[in-house]
Amino acid sequence: MTVEIVFALVTAALLAAAVFGLSLVPALLIGASEPAGRAALTAGVVLGVAAGIWRLVRVLLSFDAWRREGR
Structure with a gap:
């Protein structure tokens, strides 16, 4: 189980x-101003955290399903 959690x-x-x-690449390429840069940073953090949590939950649920099937 530890290997699955670390994975x-x-x-x-x-x-x-x-x-x-x-999410920050477009802001860096066009040289966004201070407010736009801060908004891009905030959006990047929110999207990154959401994607990370989604991946974590998805992987752990799939490993649990495999364990219940006896794989």
Whole structure:
């Protein structure tokens, strides 16, 4: 069970970092002003956290389903 939890945490962190980074790329490329840059940062954090939590829950639920099936 520990391996599954670590896998879920690592993949969730990687997905959150990727979503956060991808959400900031447009703001960095166009050189957004202070308010727009702060809004892009906030949106990136919110989207990254949401994606990470979604991945964590999805992986843990799928491992639980596999365990219940006896795989």
